[in-house]
Amino acid sequence: MSSTLKRQPPAVTFLVVSILAIWMLLAAFPFLWTLWGSFKVEGDFFSKADWANALRGTLTQAETGGRITGDGYYGAWVQEEFWRAAWNSIIVCFFVVTISLTLGTLGGYALARSTYRYAFWFLLAALIFRAMPPITLVSGYLPVFFQWNLWGHTATTIIVLVAINQPFTLWMLHSFFKNIPAELDESAMVDGCTRFQAFRNVIIPVMWPGVITTGLFSFLLAYNDFAVTTMLLSKENQTMIPKVASFLGTTQTKGNVMFAVSSVVSVTAPLFLMIMFFQRQIVGGLTAGAVKG
Amino acid sequence: MKHRSFFWFVLPSAIAMMLFIFFPIISVIIQSFHVEHEQVIRAVETCDLFGCKESTTIDQEATAELRAERPLGQFAGLKTYLDRNHIAATEVAETWNGTNSWRDFGAQMLNLPFYKAMGFTLTYTFVVTPLVIILGFIIAVAVNSATKALRGPLIFFSLLPMMITPLVGALILFWMVDARGIIGTLLQQLAGDPDLSVKASTPLMWIMLMVYGVWHSAPFAFIVYYAGLQTVSQDTLEAARVDGANRWLQIRHVIIPHLLPLTTFIALMQLMDNFRVFEPIVSFAANAHATSLSWAIFNDLGGETRQLSSAAATSVLTIIGVAILLSPVLVRTWRDFDRK
Secondary structure (H helix, E strand, O other), X not given: XXXXXXXXOHHHHHXXXXXXXXXXXXXXXXXXXXXXXXXXXXXXXXXXXXXXXXXXXXXXXXXXXXXXXXXXXXXXXXXXXXXXXXXXXXXXXXXXXXXXXXXXXXXXXXXXXXXXXXXXXXXXXXXXXXXXXXXXXXXXHHHHHXXXXXXXXXXXHHHHHHHHHXXXXXXXXXXXXXXXXXXXXHHHHHOOOOHHHHHHHHHHHHOHHHHHHHHHHHHHHHHHOOHHHHHHEOHHHOOHHHHHXXXXXXXXXXXXXXXXXXXXXXXXXXHHHHHHHHHHHHHHHHHOXXXXX | OOHHHHHHHHHHHHHHHHHHHHHHHHHHHHXXXXXXXXXXXXXXXXXEOOEEEEEEEEOHHHHHHHHHHOOOOEEOOOHHHHOOOOOOHHHHHHHHHHOOOHHHHHHHHOOOHHHHHHHHHHHHHHHHHHHHHHHHHHHHHHHHOOOHHHHHHHHHHHHHHHHOOHHHXXXXXXXXXXXXXXXXXXXXXXXXXXXXXXXXXXXXXXXXHHHHHHHHHHXXXXXXXXXXXXXXXXXXXXXXXXXXXXXXXXXXXXXXXXHHHHHHHHHHHHHHHHOOOOHHHHHOOOOOOOOOHHHHHHHHXXXXXXXXXXXXXXXXXXXXXXXXXXXXXXXXXXXXXXXX
């Protein structure tokens, strides 16, 4: 494509470069700004006097003696126990991803191999379920969970997130398994394996690229969820996202909005690393056409 | 694959979806036709020196018992649907008779909670979706004509707004447009109004929410289009060039037709996802200016008094909306399957 670039007139090059520059600014600048601002005091991050104070840290210098300060992080992580929320997030994400993938690979494999019409109906039902806004489902859970004392536990939330994840996971893995030639497991079955043995010994060793990609999206769903986690978890079991939201309700009035800013940066950091290491898989997953599930 | 093995392979998934997606939908529908029991009132006679008086008190024990016994509450039919917080049949009829112009009628309707939420949700869905498609396409074409070495980092930064937690992404933008933030100050200077505040203005708040929506979803359209661009036939492009097509004509007659099926895919996905808009309203604390259906359910469920029936009714109405938006997707999937 570089040859095309050479051939194109300067006006087009200019247009392309400016579009890209503006988009990069839009996409990346808010994150850099917030990252930088999280090391300032509130008076600088929200400066009445001059927005550039957020860059220079004038008040930060006056209040803490340094140009940058970790007070926001200390306040959020230690004082407000954000570490507890982070730990809860790790637990929830780990179990949601493992369970989703276990159920999803079994189901997705069967859906990819079955030639009967009911497999299609199953996928269609999954597509309908995928379209349901999670919050509408939550209003179905609450009365029952209160009744049976299931509300507030991490385990309940994990199972709920796994279920909400299933339609998407099934669709994605189904299309990955479709790309693995059926001759592979069929020949194993000709050699005397049962269906499950063929799955275990022949399919499992070659399925990892698809499983990793699907796992990334399952992780994102669990990690980014707000509707389910905020409604179903008790205060001590809260994950990071509802915790950030709770900072807004209570501490913004106390003037501790910097807790929220630093926790927002803390939530973003793992996502940043994830995109960095798994960019190829994420792009592959989005474009597999599987995301239509 | 044999029926038997298929059954055992999909069973765990099926159970999970049955218990936590299918049943809740049924339970929401049933719940929406019930309301909480009224408190049990008991007449008590209290006698003192001056004679006996009859008074009524709330029998807490009996109320609690009744509620525990039949937690669904009492059957109310469509009552919840028709009350002021949902379809608001009486209020709509009154407004209809009481107002003379469409404009007036519309303005009055937006004061009713359900129509306010519906109005914003639909506006958001049908404004953000086309913008996402256009912006995503422009970025994809631009990135595709950049040098190979640059594309990796460009894609990396483009993915950020989409991968970020919606609640967190919206907060980041919200802090920047705060009257004391960098974009807020910039807007004040551009408008020449030092008191300009996005938080205080309904139109600005709507615009901000939609800007967030486009920012958040454009990368998705971009990635899908970008992948589509990699499969554009170079021969066709070459032929077009030989025939004297300039860059614009190549895009218009070769690239856009090639990407059209992807556009349908993006549009359908985006319509469904934008219809759920929820987190940005929480982040922007926008509920005074804009609410969405999802937010209305969230609002009913949270707080001291959980209004389960009200939330259930809104949920059912939302599900109906989703079903309408979903029908073209289903028809498309159906056709795809039949073609195979």
